[in-house]
Amino acid sequence: MRISNELKVGLTIITATVIFILGVRYFEDLPLFATTYDLSAEFDNAGGLIPGNTVRVNGVNVGSVNEVYISTETGKVEVKFHVDRNISVTEGAYAKVSGIDALGAVRLDLYLGPLDAPRIPEGGRVAVGDGNDIFGDITARAPEMLERVSSVLDGLDTVLLETGTMLSQPESDFRSTLRSVNGSVTELQSLLAAERNRISAILQNVEEATGSLKTLTSENGPAVSKLVEDLSVTIATLDRELVGLGQASRSLNVLLDKINNGEGTLGLLVNDPSMYHKMDSTLDGINMLVLDFKTNPGKYLGEMKLVDLF
Amino acid sequence: MISVKNLYKSFSGKEVLKGVDLDILEGETLAIIGRSGSGKSVLMKHIIGLLQPDSGSIMVDGVDINKVSYADLRSIRQHFGVLFQGGALFDSMNSFENVAFPLRTFTSMSESEVQRVVLECLGMVELPDVGAKMPSELSGGMQKRVALARAVALKPRYILYDEPTSGLDPETSNTIDELIQNLADQLNVTSIVVTHDMHSVLNIADKAAFVHDGRMHWTGTIADLHASTDQVLRSFVKANEYQIGV
Amino acid sequence: MVLNPIQSMGRYSQLLFKAFGAVPEFGTYRKKLWEQMMRIGVDSMPIVMLAAAFSGAVTTVQTSYQLVSPLIPKSIIGSIVVPSMILELGAVVTGFILAGRVGARIAAELGTMRVTEQIDALEAMGLNSIGYLIVPRVIAGIVMFPVLYVAACFVGIGGGMMVGHLGGFVPIGEFVDGAREFFQPFDPIFGLIKSLVFGFTITSVSCFKGYYTAGGAEGVGRATTQAAVASCVFLLLADLILAATLL
Structure with missing residues (x-):
């Protein structure tokens, strides 16, 4: 049978049309045959989301972003996207932007609402998840955390500086100073020993946080976020401890200062050079008096005479 | 009746026709x-x-064909039926299709009628059995005769x-x-x-x-x-x- | 007779104008349209597919050759090959092949018809030769070029994927992921518009060159060469204009 031109041309055109439509759907990440439905969400910050980025539910690609633009009415970011019609996006669902902008791997994560809730209608609006994801968190809190770390280090520095000053005071009673320093060091040591567990806990937490970052793709966002919160709290605690340590050191320092300056009974008893000097000068006086008496007895005897007259 | 009056035509500055007058009677x-x-x-x-002339007119049955x-x-x-110098048969069609072309294009004849008229025309030029041949398979004289059959197919005046x-x-x-x-x-x-x-x-x-x-x-x-x-x-x-x- | 470019443009527009006028006379060219769609579209399919498959494969190999940094994911190959194919190569490779294949053939056909007075014969019979000869070719170009473009993209991307997979440059899954990551739905639409414009450009320019052939066999040869060259030049020009206006 000879196939007519009309038939051949028609078949070619139809085939091309089908390939075109399926091809576009394939690269748009749409299911080839199932239909999709459109949704939108309003963000404060799109975090680098662009059309074509994937939409995921529990780590499964279910659609892609159609449009991202700044709404002229609200000034917020309007994100339009579509998902597979088989995905039941119900009331209570919320969307979050996640991924790393710099690596170009931004996506829209959709957290489904309860199954029995009513379905969000075609073109409807999906709520936006509260709080950003882990990376947003870190980015947002970085300055604050750095400030804290910095103040902690400052405190540590001051403590060390003061200790140094104390050690380099030459006119102090060396032994007692050393003893005091020793005591202070011991105190510091015991303090650090007490904190050791906590520090190792901190390190462990940091390690876990890093581990969490690694397993980011496994959708542990919220957990990691919590870890960062823990880390933050821990650092804050560490900060407070160090401030306490600083205060303790300062008090110690003040105490030692006082001892050095001869203030208080202990100081007067143990550490007052003027006593020695006074005793010394008294003995000297006596010595000179005796010598004077030997050379000039008359002077003293005259005096004695005067005494005799009485 | 065709009447040509005072026809002028030049190609790229070269005058070819310089005022031709001609009457052709029925x-x-x-x-x-x-x-x-x-x-x-x-x-x-x-x-x-x-x-198209540069100036002058050609009247065919009283109608100026340039207006x-x-x-x-x-x-x-x-x-009109026109027999061109080289025959000007359509070389993508065989002889039969060439002669049938004006009939199929301009008349609403049935296919059997077309067949009858084509064979009649080919008979007129004494080439009744070349219908299946392509123009390139025909000699110059035969091509002209087939072209003539095509020219008369619509019974021109x-x-x-x-x-x-x-x-x-x-x-x-x-x-x-x-x-x-x-x-x-x-x-x-x-x-x-x-x-x-x-x-x-x-x-x-x-x-x-x-x-x-x-x-x-x-x-x-x-x-x-x-x-x-x-x-x-x-x-x-x-x-x-x-x-x-x- | 040497025509300056402006005169040529004028004659070209005049021809297009006449062709537009002849479009409603569907009965004149209905049969021819299918024939031309067959010849311009369906018959060009194998060569277009061959060229597209190779350009897709070469783009993949070259892209992976240039990606030496281990920091860049291999999926980037897909993100480069697929848009290249859809935006540029699919339409332009098809265009160049058809400028040679279809453009030259149209000019040679119409040129021969002109010098052997077949066009005059059509006109003398009372037929609209532009409607009969040019309209079906240009419409076939406009309709079939996008079809060929789709075929070229399909085969080209497929070829790129296969070579990437078989050559060990990038697995198909990663290739597709990369392509999806940067896929813009407007890209294939732009490609379709482009191929449609190319189809119109190539067929209309070639028809123009062929229809106004003069000077016997030598004239036909000249028209054929000019048709292929002019088609390519105008194709590149149209490519630039479209990219500047639509992207």
């Missing part, structure tokens, strides 16, 4: 003669509107022949001449034959029009042609008679 066979390059083929193309719309011009052209015998051997030329005569008699058409072949002119024409130097130098009947004392015409006729050995 039913006659007119030979337009002249040397190669004298502008007779150009004149013929003006008659069916393939070329009507393209659609009207095309319907006027359907009254005017047939224009552009050098119908040029490039053919004398015997084939005679056959073509006979065909032209027969068609003129059978179909009662007005024939306009552009040629420089005097032999053919003497065989078929009632009248002759001699184009020389872009003008209509001489017109008259064949009898007048022999009696003419015009020097230019005489030398043209003589040269041709000598050439073909009459």
Whole structure:
């Protein structure tokens, strides 16, 4: 049978049309045959989301972003996207932007609402998840955390500086100073020993946080976020401890200062050079008096005479 | 009736027609003669509107073909059959399809009717069994005859022949001449034959029009042609008679 | 007769104008349209597919050759090959092949018809030769070029994927992921528009060159060469204009 031109041309055109439509759907990440439905969400910050980025539910690609633009009415970011019609996006669902902008791997994560809730209608609006994801968190809190770390280090520095000053005071009673320093060091040591567990806990937490970052793709966002919160709290605690340590050191320092300056009974008893000097000068006086008496007895005897007259 | 008045035409500054006047009466066979390059083929193309004149007019049955719309011009052209120099058969179609082409294009004939008319036309040119052959498989003379069959398929009132015998051997030329005569008699058409072949002119024409130097130098009947004392015409006729050995 | 470019443009526009006028006379060219769609579209399919498959494969190999940094994911190959194919190569490779194949053939056909007076014969019969000869070719170009473009993209991307997979440059899954990551739905639409414009450009320019052929066999040869060259030049020009206006 000879196939007519009309038939051949028609078949070619139809085939091309089908390939075109399926091809576009394939690269748009749409299911080839199932239909999709459109949704939108309003963000404060799109975090680098662009059309074509994937939409995921529990780590499964279910659609892609159609449009991202700044709404002229609200000034917020309007994100339009579509998902597979088989995905039941119900009331209570919320969307979050996640991924790393710099690596170009931004996506829209959709957290489904309860199954029995009513379905969000075609073109409807999906709520936006509260709080950003882990990376947003870190980015947002970085300055604050750095400030804290910095103040902690400052405190540590001051403590060390003061200790140094104390050690380099030459006119102090060396032994007692050393003893005091020793005591202070011991105190510091015991303090650090007490904190050791906590520090190792901190390190462990940091390690876990890093581990969490690694397993980011496994959708542990919220957990990691919590870890960062823990880390933050821990650092804050560490900060407070160090401030306490600083205060303790300062008090110690003040105490030692006082001892050095001869203030208080202990100081007067143990550490007052003027006593020695006074005793010394008294003995000297006596010595000179005796010598004077030997050379000039008359002077003293005259005096004695005067005494005799009485 | 076709009447050409004061026709001027130049190509890239070179004047080819310099005021041609010609009247062609119903039913006659007119030979337009002249040397190669004298502008007779150009004149013929003006008659069916393939070329537009710089000035002057061509009236076909009282209608100026250069003042009507393209659609009207095309319907006027359907009254013409044209035999081009090389036959101008459509080389993508076989002989049958070539002859059937105007019938299928312009009439609402059934396929069996088309078949009947095509065979009749091919019979008229004495080539009843070449229908399946492609133009490239036919000799020059046969191509011209098939082209003639195509030209007459729509039963035109005017047939224009552009050098119908040029490039053919004398015997084939005679056959073509006979065909032209027969068609003129059978179909009662007005024939306009552009040629420089005097032999053919003497065989078929009632009248002759001699184009020389872009003008209509001489017109008259064949009898007048022999009696003419015009020097230019005489030398043209003589040269041709000598050439073909009459 | 040497025509200056402005005169040529004028004659070209005049021809297009006449062709537009002839479009409603569908009966004149209906049969021819299918024939031309067959010849321009379906018959060009194998060569277009061959060229597209190779350009897709070469783009993949070259892209992976240039990606030496281990920091860049291999999926980037897909993100480069697919848009290249859809935006540029699919339409332009098809265009160049058809400028040679279809453009030259149209010019040679119409040129021969002109010098053997077949066009005059059509006109003398009372047929609209532009409607009969040019309109079906240009419409076939406009309709079939996008079809060929789709085929070229399909085969080109497929070829790129296969070579990437078989040559060990990038697994198909990663290739597709990369392509999806940067896929813009407007890209294939732009490609379709482009191929449609190319189809119109190539067929209309070639028809123009062929229809106004003069000077016997040599004239046909000249028209054929000019048609292929002019088609390519105008194709590149149209490519630039479209990219500047639509992207």
